Amino acid sequence: MRDLKLAGRVGGGAGIGVLFFLIVIMLTPFAIGPDLALLARIGPAILWLGALLASLLTLDRLIAADAEDGSLDLILTGQTPLELAVATKALAHWLSTGLPLVIATPLFALLMNLDSQASLAVALTLLAGTPALTFIGLLGAALSVTLRRGGLLLTVLVLPLTVPVLIFGVSASNAAIVGPLPFGTPFTILCALTLVSFVVGTFAAAAALRHGIE
Amino acid sequence: MRLEASDLACVRGGREVFAGLRFAVAGGEALMVTGRNGAGKSSLLRMIAGLVRVAAGRLALTGGADDLPLAEQAHYLGHQDALKPSLTVEENLDFWARYLGTGDGAPAALAAVGLDTVAKLPAGYLSAGQRRRLSMARLVAIKRPIWLLDEPASALDRAAQDRLAELMRGHLAGGGLIVAAAHGPIGLEGARELQLGATG
Numbered sequence: 001m002r003d004l005k006l007a008g009r010v011g012g013g014a015g016i017g018v019l020f021f022l023i024v025i026m027l028t029p030f031a032i033g034p035d036l037a038l039l040a041r042i043g044p045a046i047l048w049l050g051a052l053l054a055s056l057l058t059l060d061r062l063i064a065a066d067a068e069d070g071s072l073d074l075i076l077t078g079q080t081p082l083e084l085a086v087a088t089k090a091l092a093h094w095l096s097t098g099l100p101l102v103i104a105t106p107l108f109a110l111l112m113n114l115d116s117q118a119s120l121a122v123a124l125t126l127l128a129g130t131p132a133l134t135f136i137g138l139l140g141a142a143l144s145v146t147l148r149r150g151g152l153l154l155t156v157l158v159l160p161l162t163v164p165v166l167i168f169g170v171s172a173s174n175a176a177i178v179g180p181l182p183f184g185t186p187f188t189i190l191c192a193l194t195l196v197s198f199v200v201g202t203f204a205a206a207a208a209l210r211h212g213i214e
Numbered sequence: 215m216r217l218e219a220s221d222l223a224c225v226r227g228g229r230e231v232f233a234g235l236r237f238a239v240a241g242g243e244a245l246m247v248t249g250r251n252g253a254g255k256s257s258l259l260r261m262i263a264g265l266v267r268v269a270a271g272r273l274a275l276t277g278g279a280d281d282l283p284l285a286e287q288a289h290y291l292g293h294q295d296a297l298k299p300s301l302t303v304e305e306n307l308d309f310w311a312r313y314l315g316t317g318d319g320a321p322a323a324l325a326a327v328g329l330d331t332v333a334k335l336p337a338g339y340l341s342a343g344q345r346r347r348l349s350m351a352r353l354v355a356i357k358r359p360i361w362l363l364d365e366p367a368s369a370l371d372r373a374a375q376d377r378l379a380e381l382m383r384g385h386l387a388g389g390g391l392i393v394a395a396a397h398g399p400i401g402l403e404g405a406r407e408l409q410l411g412a413t414g
Contacts, residue, residue, distance in 0.1 A: 070294025073265055077285045078314050 043112030044173035121176030135201030249410030299338025315356035323355035
């Protein structure tokens, strides 16, 4: 499957995603003011919100671009199962937007006055959680593909579904930083959410695309 | 091999495009689908390719590879050419050759449509006719018995049209089957015509 390379080269959204992430993170200290203790306390939440918005930024092109230039038609007539094709697309999306975010997180965490252990914890939760965002987004992208301007609808559809991921991602990060909860419990639930979204997102997206045939 | 349709109907956006359509094409035969704009030529081709739902009637292929659905034995060449502008000509074809088939034969296919000289150029720089020819290369690179061509001759110059006709004749001679939608002649003698949108 060359979809990875294709999405990587065509999307070109990786840089934009990280840049957007950086800007959100940068703006926060300015908006909140020079209160280091407060920054450290809300830091994980801001990092997570930034990652969520950054991965949404490129999601609307995930399938819509293929639908517009006719590639989707050929993907549908291929012998590769549609589930596998969309899963690969999602994986490519994650590698080009999610993974750079995870790698950049320790650096950006400095801006939020997080110490090294805390930033590592946030990066770890992002590593476990961002695939879930991508796969939930995949479902939204597949559903909104037939609409001309589906991007906005996609956001409205996807954001409520990402709430559990956000909750457990942030609570796992906070648990690692301030306690008193153990880090393991919310982190395990986060991993579980990712796995569930992988299965549900992939099959639902493929079903949505098949149903979208008119 | 035989592609048969009986009482085929197509509904798009709640509106009936055609109904009660029947035709049969056998291996080595070509069927020209003609009709006014909006008569459902493209819809019919997309229906055979499995991209539009069959609203009523039956569409069956007999004598093909039995374990494959109809869509996976057909090449669909539509108005959109499924090219990524940032990939080179070679990479574009290679990707589809791998995705839809085994992947070999791509370089030979580029030569067959006369695009081997621009193989390293990003597809975004191609003219409309060259993009069309790159789509044609897909037909050569991946062997599939059914060709569904939607206005294949559009944007092609005279030489490329002749080349296309030659490819189609070669495909028919090899026992292949062609369903093409077109307004004018596309260089296939002896093709039967199916007119859509007429009273019948």
